[in-house]
Amino acid sequence: MKALTWHGKSDIRCETVPDPTIEHDRDAIIKVTACAICGSDLHIFNGVIPEMKSGDVLGHETMGEVVAVGRGNQKLKIGDRVVVPFTISCGECFFCKRGMFSGCERSNPNRETAEKMWGHSPGGLFGYSHMLGGYSGGQAEYLRIPYADVGPIKVPDSLTDEQALFLSDIFPTGYMAADFCNIQGGDTIAIWGCGPVGQMAIRSAFLLGAGRVIAIDTVPERLELARAAGAITLDFKERDVYERIQELTGGRGADACIDAVGTEPDASSGLDAVVDRIKVATYLGTDRPHVLREAIMCCRNFGTVSIVGVYGGKLDGIPMGSAINRGLTFRMAQTPVQRYLPELLGRIEKGEIDPSFVITDRGSLEDGPDLYAKFRDRKDGCIKVVLKP
Template identity: 80%
Template sequence: MKALTWHGKGDMRCESVPDPKIEHGRDAIIKVTACAICGSDLHIFDGVIPSMEHGDIIGHETMGEVVDVGADNKALKVGDRVVVPFTIACGECFFCKKGYFSGCERSNPNKAKAAKLWGSSPAGLFGYSHLLGGYSGGQAEYLRVPYADVGPMKVPDGLSDEQVLFLSDIFPTGYMAAEFCNIQEGDTIAIWGCGPVGQMAIRSAFLLGADRVLAIDTIPERLTLARSSGAETLDFRHEDIYDRIMELTNGRGADACIDAVGTEPDTMASFDSVVDRIKVATFMGTDRPHVLRQAIHCCRNFGTVSIVGVYGGFVDKIPMGSAINRGLTFRMAQTPVQHYLPMLMERIEKGEIDPSFVITHRATLEEGPELYKTFRDKKDGCIKVVLRP
């Protein structure tokens, strides 16, 4: 089959690889009908995610048709059309039973390696390094899905691939980011990053009752899309974000702040973002937390900082004195997608949201490597890429 494979920093290739096979009785094999390039895939493309190996198949936003099912899998049958969560979960362990599927204790075969870095291991993820299981990803013609009687959700008739594809990751992630904010009537939510997850967070914040959303970015196309969703936009290249948020909130600060950027913010956003970049380049740090620092300072007393942007290791110069003395709450997670799937599928069916609004580019797998560059460099108005194998 054809698949997108990683061969080092900036080196993504479309090449022939062996077809996946059933390896466990609960497995399923999916013929991929649509997949997407995620913003977190760019961290792999940029070489900042550890434990990648040459030839790894990447991608974790995937849907398709079931073409083979393991003998122990009674939930799916050949021909079912499904969307696949990026988090792999057994459904039976302590965390899965509590609904914390992204903390599954069984799905990461390399959990000892992850525990050395993080203290404990999260769930395994598709196409996202050997630290998180070494699973082949879904930017391919076929995908093996472990624990497929727990993860994939059947797609109702009448919904297109593009309407439901983002249930695999960015829609639940953006919704969770907004849900973490505990939005009350009249709240103002500030969101850093108007990429795909940020756009989903904007719409989700309004779905959950936010009065105002302040969307922060500098890319014109992203800001335009944010405004079309009802957000007020702030361009960090042309105004001081702290001063502007204080002005817009009568000096109080946003009721909640969402970091939808993570470890690779714009290097020229501020002086401290330049320093962060130098530290990473000289191996004095692993992540660049400029956005997180700013979100903390811009959040009102006893507000919430919601973190869904990807961080991988250690961050420094975090203003914990500000957070502690002003009573801030931090909420963060890799999204337990299985928890959110039913309710978000229902919102799509009711017409409350159509997540396909973020798509700007549609292409084949063969065009994928070039589109990684386009997406990374924010060229050609690229916000979200969907690939059709």
């Protein structure tokens, strides 16, 4: 089959790789009908995610048609149309039983590698390094799904692939970011990053009752899309973010702040962002937490900082004195997608949101390497890429 494979920093190739096969009784295999390039994939493209190996198949936003089912899988049948969560979960362990699916204790066969870095291992992820399981991803013609009687959700015929695809990751992740904010009617929510996850967080915050959303970015097309959702936009290259949020909130600060950027903010964000970049380049640091620092300082007393941007290692210069003395709450996670799927599928079916609004570029797997570069470079207004194998 054809698939997008990783061969080093900025080196993505469309290659022929072996077709997947059923390996365990609970497996299923789908013929991929749509997949996407995620902002998190750009961290791999940029070479900042450890434990990648040459030839790894990428991708964790995937849907398709079931073409094979293991003997122990009673949930799916051949011909079912499904969306696949990026988090791989057994459904039976301590965490899965409590709805914390991304903390699954069984789905990462390389958990010892993760434990060395993080103390404990999360669950496995599709197409996202050997530290998180070494699973082949879904930017391919076919995908093997472990524990397929737990993860995939069937998609009704009334929805198109593009309406349903983002249930795999960015819609639940953006929704979780807003859900973590414990929004009370009329709250002001500040969101750093108007990429795909940030766009979903903006709309989710309004769905959950926010009175105002302040959307922070510098890319014109992203800011325009945020304004179309009703957000107040803030270009960090034109205005000081802290000062502007103080103005908008009467000096109180935002009720909650969402970091939808993570470890690779724009280097022009501020002096500390430049220093972070130098530290990473000289191996004196692992991550660049400019946005997290700013979110903490902009959050009101006893507010919430919600973190869904990807970080991998240790963070320098975090103003914990501010957070502790002002009573901030931190909420963060790799999204337990399965926990949100039924509710979010229902919201799409009711017409409350159509996640396909974020798509700007479409192509084939053969177009994938060029579209990776276009997405990273934000060329020609590229916000979200969908691939049709």
